[in-house]
Amino acid sequence: MTTTDADVAVKETGERLSLWVHSLRTELDSAIERFDRGGDTAASSFASLLVEVLEEHRAALDQYKVASAPVDDRLRWLQLVGSGLALIVFYLERLDGAIAPRLSPLVSAFENLLHQLVPGNSSVFRQFREFNYELNPIYADDFRQQIGDAVERYSWPSLLIKFPIGLLDSPRNHILVAHEIGHAVAAANVADLQQQALKTTKVGPPTTTKTIDALWPQPIIPSDKLIDLVLARWVDAGFKPLDKKALPKTGTESLILAQMTGSVAKAVRRMSESWLEELFSDALGVCLFGPAFVLAFIDVLMPVSGLAQPDRDHPSPAARLLFMESLLNQPELGDMFGQMPPKMKARVLGMLVLSKSAMAATGPSPSKTMEMTNALVSEVVEARSDDVRKAAILRAGSLLYTSDIFASDLKKHANMLVEYGVPPVSTHGDGLISLASIFNVAQFAAMEQIERFRPDKDRFEREALLDNLVLKAVELSEVQRRWESVP
Amino acid sequence: MLRDDRRMQEGARDLAIAFNIGRAEEALSRINLGATLREQDLRFFQQLGNLFGEALRGVQWVEGTLSGTSSPVASESLTAFQLLLPVLEVRTTNESPADFLSSLISVSTSLVEGKQIPDDERVAFSTVLKALSIAAVRQGMDSLEPKTTPSSFSILPKVQ
Numbered sequence: 099m100t101t102t103d104a105d106v107a108v109k110e111t112g113e114r115l116s117l118w119v120h121s122l123r124t125e126l127d128s129a130i131e132r133f134d135r136g137g138d139t140a141a142s143s144f145a146s147l148l149v150e151v152l153e154e155h156r157a158a159l160d161q162y163k164v165a166s167a168p169v170d171d172r173l174r175w176l177q178l179v180g181s182g183l184a185l186i187v188f189y190l191e192r193l194d195g196a197i198a199p200r201l202s203p204l205v206s207a208f209e210n211l212l213h214q215l216v217p218g219n220s221s222v223f224r225q226f227r228e229f230n231y232e233l234n235p236i237y238a239d240d241f242r243q244q245i246g247d248a249v250e251r252y253s254w255p256s257l258l259i260k261f262p263i264g265l266l267d268s269p270r271n272h273i274l275v276a277h278e279i280g281h282a283v284a285a286a287n288v289a290d291l292q293q294q295a296l297k298t299t300k301v302g303p304p305t306t307t308k309t310i311d312a313l314w315p316q317p318i319i320p321s322d323k324l325i326d327l328v329l330a331r332w333v334d335a336g337f338k339p340l341d342k343k344a345l346p347k348t349g350t351e352s353l354i355l356a357q358m359t360g361s362v363a364k365a366v367r368r369m370s371e372s373w374l375e376e377l378f379s380d381a382l383g384v385c386l387f388g389p390a391f392v393l394a395f396i397d398v399l400m401p402v403s404g405l406a407q408p409d410r411d412h413p414s415p416a417a418r419l420l421f422m423e424s425l426l427n428q429p430e431l432g433d434m435f436g437q438m439p440p441k442m443k444a445r446v447l448g449m450l451v452l453s454k455s456a457m458a459a460t461g462p463s464p465s466k467t468m469e470m471t472n473a474l475v476s477e478v479v480e481a482r483s484d485d486v487r488k489a490a491i492l493r494a495g496s497l498l499y500t501s502d503i504f505a506s507d508l509k510k511h512a513n514m515l516v517e518y519g520v521p522p523v524s525t526h527g528d529g530l531i532s533l534a535s536i537f538n539v540a541q542f543a544a545m546e547q548i549e550r551f552r553p554d555k556d557r558f559e560r561e562a563l564l565d566n567l568v569l570k571a572v573e574l575s576e577v578q579r580r581w582e583s584v585p
Numbered sequence: 586m587l588r589d590d591r592r593m594q595e596g597a598r599d600l601a602i603a604f605n606i607g608r609a610e611e612a613l614s615r616i617n618l619g620a621t622l623r624e625q626d627l628r629f630f631q632q633l634g635n636l637f638g639e640a641l642r643g644v645q646w647v648e649g650t651l652s653g654t655s656s657p658v659a660s661e662s663l664t665a666f667q668l669l670l671p672v673l674e675v676r677t678t679n680e681s682p683a684d685f686l687s688s689l690i691s692v693s694t695s696l697v698e699g700k701q702i703p704d705d706e707r708v709a710f711s712t713v714l715k716a717l718s719i720a721a722v723r724q725g726m727d728s729l730e731p732k733t734t735p736s737s738f739s740i741l742p743k744v745q
Contacts, residue, residue: 158607162611178604182600188593236594239598240594240601243605244604321653321654324650325651353682355651367663
């Protein structure tokens with residue numbers, strides 16, 4: 099068989115990819131060693147998974163290099179390996195700057211909270227320079243195509259939580275990590291459901307494992323309104339209007355209509371799922387941290403967001419705040435508004451009034467189809483909102499922060515912090531002091547009595563000093579928890 | 586740099602699907618030369634069968650919706666349906682999308698079960714895989730490009 103120039107070019111591409119595989123393997127091995135040294139099990143495990151994926155690419159590469167197939171096919175297959183390596187680099191970037199829990203008391207405390215809600219699961223934590231908090235979940239199904247059942251060797255979902263440095267870098271803002279932990283709970287449920295679905299398709303002896311339920315029933319999109327939206331998009335795309343009662347069943351038109359229906363349905367389904375998960379994550383934040391979470395939400399989101407403006411991933415801030423209010427009024431949380439001190443209560447109630455008026459005065463959306471989409475998603479989400487509230491209360495379980503705990507925390511710790519600069523710490527004979535207690539007392543001091551706290555300093559310095567004390571309280575609490583967990 | 590992580594996640598899955606298709610194509614090329622599938626090749630076709638099955642559920646849901654039925658649908662089914670659309674558009678037979686996907690499932694299953702596939706069916710199947718692989722890579726690499734939109738799971742909204 100003669101060797102053409104194209105064969106030579108493809109062979110060289112294969113050699114280049116082999117070098118890249120080698121280079122990536124070296125980088126991954128070094129990262130794993132570093133994560134292991136720092137005790138960051140989540141980052142180490144994810145890097146080990148990437149090694150497994152890389153080795154699968156190496157096996158494919160070796161096969162493609164000796165394959166007898168047309169040269170353009172061989173090049174295309176090699177490019178699939180190259181795309182896969184690019185994907186590994188994309189994933190590896192997510193581990194840059196990972197903060198090992200043992201190096202940061204706050205991260206350690208959040209990881210402990212995550213462990214209590216999702217036993218056995220850890221997250222990679224890192225800071226980023228953005229005006230945001232984020233969770234990126236990665237599922238077994240994202241890798242099953244590449245490494246098959248080897249995914250079972252890892253704990254799923256793989257989680258990455260990011261929180262900001264710079265402007266928002268205050269522990270009182272970082273209460274919003276609880277929202278991301280809410281996403282983590284939802285992601286863990288999705289991973290469990292995927293695993294369950296997989297087991298039901300595999301033949302084997304019947305298992306006695308308890309059935310896992312979704313956190314809330316699947317949203318249902320009313321077909322009638324969905325078709326209205328599709329037909330509006332159809333006209334937007336420049337096609338002649340269709341009769342809703344005589345939709346095309348055959349030919350090119352029917353395929354385009356099916357394509358558009360699939361695309362619109364996916365967008366509505368995804369938006370509905372996202373909005374429900376956002377509401378659940380907010381709700382879990384309220385259940386775990388009570389008023390402190392609501393105040394952090396108001397502090398961070400209200401100065402920068404259009405109150406009544408939703409996006410494809412989030413309900414409007416006003417709708418979210420009203421949903422949080424409905425949580426605070428649930429009997430399981432007690433009389434939360436009744437226990438709120440005056441300025442704190444005024445802040446929350448004031449934002450609720452503004453939210454209601456913004457929702458009532460919502461102007462038209464930039465387009466009719468966008469308005470229809472938002473209305474349809476709102477309707478789908480509203481039908482599930484009660485389920486979401488119940489799910490959050492249920493998942494918070496014994497960690498539910500009630501009005502009684504709130505009142506007791508303020509009575510016990512608030513004055514000590516404001517008058518003497520002593521943050522909430524447990525004294526001899528007391529149990530561990532929770533993150534929720536620390537954060538609520540801190541929010542009280544900042545909101546209610548900041549004038550009394552270090553009156554010799556200006557507002558900026560007072561808040562900075564307060565944050566230092568809060569971090570110290572978290573550190574002491576974590577030291578005590580870790581000490582007591584040693585058998 | 587802000588990122589749309591949910592879109593990226595789908596892109597990552599598309600690339601993973603494309604990678605699996607590449608392995609399946611290479612395995613088929615060995616059959617064309619008279620070899621048989623190896624044990625470790627079977628999972629490539631198993632994964633393809635699952636993908637076609639998911640797409641079929643997506644097609645059936647769309648058909649039901651256009652006939653006025655409201656029922657839940659998994660995002661995965663709609664995603665698989667969309668990924669398969671370029672292949673459905675260029676199919677050369679007159680089969681309905683549902684029948685076409687059913688036939689792809691049948692070929693995948695036969696390969697997993699070690700059954701013989703007629704040459705013409707195998708060639709047609711390879712053509713589908715090639716088209717699907719190209720579509721998946723294009724979608725996948727495009728999704729991994731950073732875009733100026735916030736992450737899906739970020740706490741902050743953005744202006745729509």
